Amino acid sequence: MATPKKTVAKESGQEKAGSPPEFSRDQELKALRDMLLIRRFEEKAGQLYGMGAIGGFCHLYIGQEAVVVGMQMALKPGDEVITGYRDHGHMLACDMEAKGVMAELTGRRGGYSRGKGGSMHMFSKEKHFYGGHGIVGAQVSLGTGLAFANRYRGNDNVSVTYFGDGAANQGQVYESFNMAELWKLPVIYVIENNRYAMGTAVSRASAQQDFSKRGVSFNIPGKQVDGMDVRAVKAAADEATSWCRGGNGPIILEMQTYRYRGHSMSDPAKYRTREEVEKVRHDQDPIEQVRNRLLAAGVSEQDLKAIDAEVREIVNEAADFAQHDPEPDPSELYTDIYR
Amino acid sequence: MPIQVLMPALSPTMEKGNLAKWLKKEGETIKSGDVIAEIETDKATMEVEATDEGTLGKILIPEGTADVAVNTPIATILADGESAADLAKAPVAPVPQPKAAEAPAAEAKAEAPQPAAKVPAAPVSEALPDPEIPAGTEMVTQTIREALRDAMAEEMRRDGDVFIMGEEVAEYQGAYKVTQGLLQEFGARRVIDTPITEHGFAGVGVGAAMAGLKPIVEFMTWNFAMQAIDQIINSAAKTLYMSGGQMGCSIVFRGPNGAAARVAAQHSQDYAAWYSQIPGLKVIAPYSAADYKGLLKAAIRDPNPVVFLENEMLYGHTGEVPKLPDFVVPIGKARIARAGKDVTIVSWAMGMSYALKAADELAKEGIEAEVIDLRTIRPMDTETIINSVKKTGRAVTVEEGWQQSGVGSEVASRIMEHAFDYLDAPVARVSGKDVPMPYAANLEKLALPSVAEVVAAAKAVSYR
Numbered sequence: 001m002a003t004p005k006k007t008v009a010k011e012s013g014q015e016k017a018g019s020p021p022e023f024s025r026d027q028e029l030k031a032l033r034d035m036l037l038i039r040r041f042e043e044k045a046g047q048l049y050g051m052g053a054i055g056g057f058c059h060l061y062i063g064q065e066a067v068v069v070g071m072q073m074a075l076k077p078g079d080e081v082i083t084g085y086r087d088h089g090h091m092l093a094c095d096m097e098a099k100g101v102m103a104e105l106t107g108r109r110g111g112y113s114r115g116k117g118g119s120m121h122m123f124s125k126e127k128h129f130y131g132g133h134g135i136v137g138a139q140v141s142l143g144t145g146l147a148f149a150n151r152y153r154g155n156d157n158v159s160v161t162y163f164g165d166g167a168a169n170q171g172q173v174y175e176s177f178n179m180a181e182l183w184k185l186p187v188i189y190v191i192e193n194n195r196y197a198m199g200t201a202v203s204r205a206s207a208q209q210d211f212s213k214r215g216v217s218f219n220i221p222g223k224q225v226d227g228m229d230v231r232a233v234k235a236a237a238d239e240a241t242s243w244c245r246g247g248n249g250p251i252i253l254e255m256q257t258y259r260y261r262g263h264s265m266s267d268p269a270k271y272r273t274r275e276e277v278e279k280v281r282h283d284q285d286p287i288e289q290v291r292n293r294l295l296a297a298g299v300s301e302q303d304l305k306a307i308d309a310e311v312r313e314i315v316n317e318a319a320d321f322a323q324h325d326p327e328p329d330p331s332e333l334y335t336d337i338y339r
Numbered sequence: 340m341p342i343q344v345l346m347p348a349l350s351p352t353m354e355k356g357n358l359a360k361w362l363k364k365e366g367e368t369i370k371s372g373d374v375i376a377e378i379e380t381d382k383a384t385m386e387v388e389a390t391d392e393g394t395l396g397k398i399l400i401p402e403g404t405a406d407v408a409v410n411t412p413i414a415t416i417l418a419d420g421e422s423a424a425d426l427a428k429a430p431v432a433p434v435p436q437p438k439a440a441e442a443p444a445a446e447a448k449a450e451a452p453q454p455a456a457k458v459p460a461a462p463v464s465e466a467l468p469d470p471e472i473p474a475g476t477e478m479v480t481q482t483i484r485e486a487l488r489d490a491m492a493e494e495m496r497r498d499g500d501v502f503i504m505g506e507e508v509a510e511y512q513g514a515y516k517v518t519q520g521l522l523q524e525f526g527a528r529r530v531i532d533t534p535i536t537e538h539g540f541a542g543v544g545v546g547a548a549m550a551g552l553k554p555i556v557e558f559m560t561w562n563f564a565m566q567a568i569d570q571i572i573n574s575a576a577k578t579l580y581m582s583g584g585q586m587g588c589s590i591v592f593r594g595p596n597g598a599a600a601r602v603a604a605q606h607s608q609d610y611a612a613w614y615s616q617i618p619g620l621k622v623i624a625p626y627s628a629a630d631y632k633g634l635l636k637a638a639i640r641d642p643n644p645v646v647f648l649e650n651e652m653l654y655g656h657t658g659e660v661p662k663l664p665d666f667v668v669p670i671g672k673a674r675i676a677r678a679g680k681d682v683t684i685v686s687w688a689m690g691m692s693y694a695l696k697a698a699d700e701l702a703k704e705g706i707e708a709e710v711i712d713l714r715t716i717r718p719m720d721t722e723t724i725i726n727s728v729k730k731t732g733r734a735v736t737v738e739e740g741w742q743q744s745g746v747g748s749e750v751a752s753r754i755m756e757h758a759f760d761y762l763d764a765p766v767a768r769v770s771g772k773d774v775p776m777p778y779a780a781n782l783e784k785l786a787l788p789s790v791a792e793v794v795a796a797a798k799a800v801s802y803r
Contacts, residue, residue, distance in 0.1 A: 043371060043390040050347025051410055057351075080550070114583030121581035130549055130586070135573050141539050142574060145546015152502065152528065152552060175539025182534070260372070266350035268383035274374070281372065330456040336584035337618050338464075338643050 020232040025297065031073070031230045032290045033307050035065035038089040039287060040308075040315045041098055042261075045088065045105055049265045053323055054105045058119050061089035063260035066286035067192055068093035070233025071160060074241050078155070082130040082143040083162035085120035086192075086259075090162065094129040096122075098314050102322035110325040114332060137170030139163060140189070144176040147187035147250070158244040159187040166197025168211055174218075177250070181218045184249035188240045189215070191254045192227065198263040199271040211254040220250050227255030228284040258284070341425050342391050344375070344414040346400070346407045349385050356380045357405045358413060363395045369416060376402075376413070393418045396426050464718040466671035470633070470663075478659040486632035486660055487517050487593075487649065491555060493665075494639040495525055498553060501639055504531040504540060505557030505594075514559045515595065515654055541567030541592070545574045548590040548644075555639060558594035561610045561648065567592075568613075575644035576619030591638045593647035596624070597689055597739045598787060600652065604775035609740030611688070614646040615716040615749070621670055622716040624648040626691035628658025630714055633668025641670060648716075650689045673720035675727070679707035682797045683727040685750050686737035687713040690788065693769070694737045697793035708797060716746055724750060725757045732763035733800040737793050742770040764800040769793050 023031065042060040049058045061068075064086075072093040075081075083090045091101050096112065104111025104122050112122040120134040130146060133139040143161025150157045167173065168191050180187050191211040195202055202209050212222030221243070225236040233255065240251045258280045262269045269277075291304060346356065357379040363369060369389045376387040396417040400407055407413065415426055481489075495501045502525075507514045509522040509532040522530040533540040537558060544554040558564040564571065571592060579587040598607040614622045621643055625631045631649070638645040660666070676691065677698050686694040691712050698708040709727050713720065728734050734754055736747030751766040772786045 046388075047347075047390050050349070051345055052348045055351055082546075112583065113581055113585070116583050117581040123578075123582040123586045125585050130546075131578070131582070133574070135569055138542060138569060138574055141542020141570065142546035142549065144539075145543040145548070146550050147546075148543055149547045149550035149552050152547070172536075172538045172542055175534070175536035176543065178534055178536065179539060179543060266353075266382075268385050270383075274386075331459050333459050334462050336580045336582075338621075339579060339584070339587050 020226075020229060020235045023231050023234075025294075025299070027073070027234075028290055028294050028297075029307070031066075031069055032287065032294065032304070033311065034069045034072075034093060035230065035287045035290070036308060036311045037098070037314065038065045038069070038092050040311050041092060041102070041318070042088060044315045044319050045102065046261065046265065048102075048106065048319060048322070054119070055107065056118055057085070058105065058265045059086040059263065060261040060265075061086055061259070063280070063286075064192060064194060064227065064257045065089060066230040066233050067190070067227045067255045067257055068162075070230040071190060071237045073234045074237030075158070075160065078128060078157040079241075080128045080130055080143070080146040080150075080157060080159045081162070082139045082146060082159065083132070084136060084139055084164060084167060085132075085134050086164070087120065087122065087132045091122060091124070091129055091132070094124065094127045096124050096127050096129060098318035099321045102318040103325050106322040106325075107327060108322060108325035109328045109332070110321060115328040116332065116336065137163065137167040137172050140167065140170070140173045141176045144180050144185060144187055147180065147185035148183070150186050151183065156245045157186070158241055159185075160190060161187055162190045162192060164197060165191065165193040165195065165202050165206065165211060166200070168214055169206060177215055177218045177220055180250040181215070181220050184247060186244035186247075187250045188237070188244060189220075189250060189252045191252060192257055193254055194257050194259040196259070196263070196271065199267070201271065212252055215250070215252045220252055222252035222254060224254045224256060227257035228280075228286045229289060230286055340418075341396055341421055342393065342416045342418065343412040344387070344389070344416060346378070346409050346411045346413050347387060348409040349378075349380065350382070353380055353409060355406045355408045358400050358402055358407050359384060361398060361402045365395050365398055367395050369393055369395055378407075389416070391416050391418075393421070396421075396423060464671050466715075466718075466720060467669040469668060469672065469674070470666065472661045472663070477662040479662045480657050481628060481660055482655055482657050483628045483631045483649075484515065484517050484519075484654040486628045486658070487635055488519055488521065490632045490635035491518070491639070492521060492524060494636055495521070495529060500551065501553045501555065502529040502531065503555040503557060504533050504544060506533055506535055506559050508532060508557050513557075515651060517654065518557070537563050537566040538570065541570040542574065544590055545570050545588055548575070548588040549578065549586055553589045553639065555591045555593060558592065560599075560606060560651070561594055561596040562606050562608055564592065564594070564610075571614070571620070571644070571646070572617055576617050579643070580619060587642055588644050589642045591635070591645045591647055593635070593638075594649060595651035595654070596648035597650050598652075598771070598776060598783075601778060601780065601783065603778040607776035609738065609771065611648055611716050611738070612740050612745045612749075615719075615746055617717075619644065620717060621645045622648065623670060623714065624688040624716055625714050626653070626676075626688055626712050628656070629660045629666070630668055630674070630712070632660050633666050634670065634714060636665075636667045637670050640667070645670075648688060652689060668714075671715045671718045671720060673723040674712045674714055675709060675723070676712045677708065677710040679709035679731070681707045681731055682709070682733040682735065682801055683724070683731045684708050684710045684735045684737060684793065684797065685713060685724055685747075686710070687716065687746075689739050690737040693788050693790050693793050696790045697797060700790065700794045701797055704798075704803075706797060706801060706803070719749070719753070721753050721757065724754065728754050728758045729761045732761055733797075734762075734766045735769060735793060735796045735800060736766065737769045737788055739771050739787060741773055742768055743773070745770055764802065767796040767800050769796050
């Protein structure tokens, strides 16, 4: 994975090179815990899918955990988050309850959307999580609209709008870029480049593969970030949030990351080799990186196991709830169409 | 306790698969993420990854076994500190079945096989009556263009969250001058010129609405909103439902719809039927100046996404609008534009101009037509239509849009469902012809409905 580099020069731009700033021990522990929660949650979701408890499409976030966790560490209450369909990690990072997310995956009444949205469509107004959108790229205009509302109201909230390398080729992304820069909207476009849009490698779909440059013709600054290193993500997010809160308009962060699992559960993954996946997993795993640093800093294996155990308990409880909570009442068929 | 590995389902439709190969042997250490086996389905060969850590205790299904049902235990994993002696403790993993919500008691008694749960009845929307217009209220004669502008200005004065965005709405004062003067009164923060990017600005509007603002998104014409239809339907209309009621979207999409004059196929199309199909949207298509004003005010206040279809040909028409401090016409209520007893003519928007002229013609021949202006296409005021048809026994629908799956077809279906026994003749549909709108003046005229066609249809259903 490329080292972070500034790709668009701006007078106000901050040059960065070399290793990202160190985390405090508390930050490392928090990052580890939050990333582990996502990984264990997703593994469990994969398992439940295999058992037929989760239906339809189920897109797992395993491998990309450092992106949402690092970004979230830089946000303040009130900042909005919106993403596409690979959204479980984003919701957990936003502090939405694992139970509610898992129960939505199984289509039960205790799910965040009361069982009516499923894996790709979940929301939490309370946690400022605006979905969960199933149409590739649609969330980019919507997230720009969230930023518009912040600007309209004159608050200092920032809209963090996530999309993938695949969505980055959609037309409405550029329509949104144009308006965001024109109106100086406080939006961070986080492009999660996990190298494959479903089964299509970036090199086969993108004429410009440096996604941090996708805003160049709109004068939107961009930056490539090592999305496997949670510290690098946090540092980039800090810069981006101050850029937006300073009234400078939008900014693009290309997170260079990797998904270990298939695009969805039914992906035989014939477009890449097992060795490629193994290599990233072995060399760059976002969780192992933090774990190794903590061990080197003298944290005991025992303490780390305790974190894992705490996380597993949350996930197991969520899975248990999600399998025993009843399905929505039939009367729910006709609710929530109008208000 | 040992953990059982089950035959996984790898797609929503998979029921069984072949266990092609074991990649781990009994006794081998397994880490989460290790590929332990390969399974084949009719579509692909897939790898089974371990999600737990430990030692592969026992292989329960040998490789080469065909048609292994999903959820069959295929192996047992021993956790740290467990040995083969623990294998017997492995649970037969229960797969909890979703508890179906209880069916109504009446159904439980039924003898015939029943589906798991009865489909609940769809709610019936009930519209409020039109507002009282006190005797002596001054009526202002104004154009529909002015009525629309006044409606927006009044709502923007009333609620600071209401703003308007669209192409040329601000400095140019509106492509059709509907937003004239709004920039001067409300400033550039609330009257916003957008680039020519319908898809993008519709999405920005919906996002702002999700955040609690109340955007009015103007499309220069609804034809251009085809670029934005995904945001209107997939984002605006469905989010309340998909979020279990948490996140709605109070937004008005408005602009001219239907045939203009001599602008040919890409600029002349009626979208009433398209949007009227979508649960979650309200669709309004008024005809009179008063309704344009009162319904646009209602649309802006409505907490749901509203598609407001105007007509360019009508912008310059004048009508009487009551001068009241707050004149709001309820959504979902049809208006009897002309009372009659012999035949019901159902129309809306521009179609009303043909319908009303036809009613004048019919009156000369002694046929008293009752003309219903639907005003709102969704939710549709079925009751007003049915009550009229019960009286007249005959019905004609008039629309500029195409006939197939048109709004007229929906009206005819509802009449058939609710008033079949009252009908003295099949319902007749007058509509735009089944062609893209031609440019040539004579062909364009032929492609649209005409007063003569409405008269002929009304006489035909009256057997005269």
